[in-house]
Amino acid sequence: MTTGALIFAFNNSEIDYLAMAAWSAARIRRHLNIPVAVVTDSTECVDAFDKVIHAVPEGSGTRHFTDFGTNVSWHNANRTTAYELTPWDQTLVLDADYVVASMQLAYTLQAQQDFLCHRLAYDITGLQTFDDLNYFGRNCMPMHWATVMMFRRSTTAELIFKSMQMVRENWKHYCNLYGNPRSTYRNDHALSIALNIVNGHVLHQPDIAWSLASLTPEHELVQTDADQFRINYQTAQSQRKWIELKGQDFHAMGKRTLMDIVAHA
Amino acid sequence: MDTDQLIAHSRARFDHESARRLLNEKYIAKMLFAHAGGMWRAGPELLTLLHACPEQDVVLLDLYNTPIQVNTLDLQLLAHSRWQEQMNAWLVEFEQVSKQR
Numbered sequence: 135m136t137t138g139a140l141i142f143a144f145n146n147s148e149i150d151y152l153a154m155a156a157w158s159a160a161r162i163r164r165h166l167n168i169p170v171a172v173v174t175d176s177t178e179c180v181d182a183f184d185k186v187i188h189a190v191p192e193g194s195g196t197r198h199f200t201d202f203g204t205n206v207s208w209h210n211a212n213r214t215t216a217y218e219l220t221p222w223d224q225t226l227v228l229d230a231d232y233v234v235a236s237m238q239l240a241y242t243l244q245a246q247q248d249f250l251c252h253r254l255a256y257d258i259t260g261l262q263t264f265d266d267l268n269y270f271g272r273n274c275m276p277m278h279w280a281t282v283m284m285f286r287r288s289t290t291a292e293l294i295f296k297s298m299q300m301v302r303e304n305w306k307h308y309c310n311l312y313g314n315p316r317s318t319y320r321n322d323h324a325l326s327i328a329l330n331i332v333n334g335h336v337l338h339q340p341d342i343a344w345s346l347a348s349l350t351p352e353h354e355l356v357q358t359d360a361d362q363f364r365i366n367y368q369t370a371q372s373q374r375k376w377i378e379l380k381g382q383d384f385h386a387m388g389k390r391t392l393m394d395i396v397a398h399a
Numbered sequence: 400m401d402t403d404q405l406i407a408h409s410r411a412r413f414d415h416e417s418a419r420r421l422l423n424e425k426y427i428a429k430m431l432f433a434h435a436g437g438m439w440r441a442g443p444e445l446l447t448l449l450h451a452c453p454e455q456d457v458v459l460l461d462l463y464n465t466p467i468q469v470n471t472l473d474l475q476l477l478a479h480s481r482w483q484e485q486m487n488a489w490l491v492e493f494e495q496v497s498k499q500r
Binding site: 238241246259260373374379380382 | 420433492
């Protein structure tokens with residue numbers, strides 16, 4: 135059985151996702167010792183990956199990035215094709231901005247489950263509750279995060295991705311059904327709805343057994359060592375504070391500071 | 400050199416409360432381990448359960464509520480070593496964090 139990571143990387147005018155993915159690929163190999171495939175429309179940086187899958191970017195919408203202070207066109211809809219595109223029997227799909235700094239994700243690969251993702255995320259700085267991100271829609275449906283997904287070739291995983299695709303194609307309908315005020319497509323919401331459908335509309339589904347550490351875009355991220363990062367932030371009372379992450383994976387939601395780190399790597 | 404940036408950097412205070420909370424999240428995750436096709440979390444709860452089982456082979460529910468047949472001695476050994484290893488690492492980091500200005 136082959137096992138590997140899969141990263142989607144479609145650059146836009148502001149963010150070089152492919153460079154982030156290349157930086158991440160080296161870290162994934164070092165910590166998890168698995169090959170990395172990338173799905174991209176670019177021909178650059180391809181040497182950084184074990185497999186390159188060329189695809190046309192789908193779902194070109196615009197999204198406001200607070201760290202760039204502007205609306206950026208964003209290609210995020212290919213994620214639903216991960217099951218068809220992956221070259222591996224067991225796949226770890228990671229966002230390009232997910233920083234692997236430990237071997238923690240190896241435990242998801244050892245779990246005898248067909249599909250796993252994070253159910254809960256938390257703010258590293260503790261300044262936000264993330265209630266608005268961990269739940270969605272009028273009825274506060276639990277949100278599952280598409281940032282990290284582990285799946286095996288199986289009927290369950292195939293149905294989840296096919297359902298995600300169906301939700302994406304009928305986005306307006308599902309937004310109405312779930313009382314979701316968000317008009318633009320979001321993978322996390324599509325995944326949550328798909329999991330709900332496939333698991334028979336019950337709220338208990340297998341998920342990754344720890345929460346997703348997340349850093350929101352307004353904070354500054356600095357790399358101090360290979361697997362050590364300093365986070366500088368301000369409290370609501372404008373107090374300057376900092377903390378350090380050592381050997382801990384996290385989701386860097388702010389692309390700008392991560393791009394600076396990647397550029398200087 | 401940007402003096403304002405330098406002053407701001409020196410005035411920043413280490414956030415002990417957040418750092419301790421982060422360590423808790425980090426080491427709770429590091430207590431996981433796979434054995435006999437199941438996923439387990441090392442800690443007092445699992446160790447107490449294993450101590451309470453006089454039989455060598457028992458069926459226990461893993462983290463995903465899957466019944467798994469395990470050898471209690473093997474699982475106990477793994478759980479205990481993982482728990483101690485990670486608790487020691489947690490203590491080392493906790494002490495480092497406590498010393499931060």
